[in-house]
Amino acid sequence: MAKNVRPRVKAPRSAEAGEVVVIKTLISHKMESGQRKDSDGNIIPRSIIHRFVCDFNGENVIDVKMEPAISTNPYFEFEATIPESGDFQFTWHDDDGSVYEETKTVKVG
């Protein structure tokens, strides 16, 4: 597991039924591209988060396939429809097999 990986998500606590809300996510990760070399000229192996998924009550909002060209500390901003009260599940999949998760609850009404 990569060190110091901390997911952060900005989502509203409440919404109207059917409202479209903006979600912002940021996860601290070095996103080693596999292109860089260390001081001895050896290539530093690739180590990135390769997939990000956001679901709401089990239904998919967005599913992103990420490549090494995504910057350090990957940031995503997107929109989601809130049909009813429930939970957002955010999942990041690391190259090393680690999975980072975050949950946010949204109340309708």
Added chain:
Amino acid sequence: MNFTRRETMVIGAAAAAAATLPMPALASKTEDLIAEFTGGAEVGEGGVMLDAPEIAENGNTVPIEVSAEGAEAIMVLAAGNPEPPVATFRFGPLAGAHRAKTRIRLAGTQDVVAVARMADGSFTKTSKTVKVTIGGCGG
């Protein structure tokens, strides 16, 4: 062996063509990826929006935004990076808008390409040139 003027011209033209070959080879990597994404279908223009700065001072973190109304998926490519793929966004049933923002790495001044797959199975693309002052691939 004596060359006629005509033969010399032909050899010269062939040498010039050979010298320019690496450039189309690089571009075709992007084209191959687009073909893989579309399955060889024709790619139209319009309907997909790509927002990126005209000049990015730091290629390590270039903010971009893609959107395409009614898109199932949007693929982003950086044609001038050592590895052109950047990200593929797939929108689920609860996507509020077919829009996403992120930050990407660009190795140098180049074209960023966005290809969208629409719900009806058609494809559309757009591209934008971004000038990069400091490259973002550790070079």
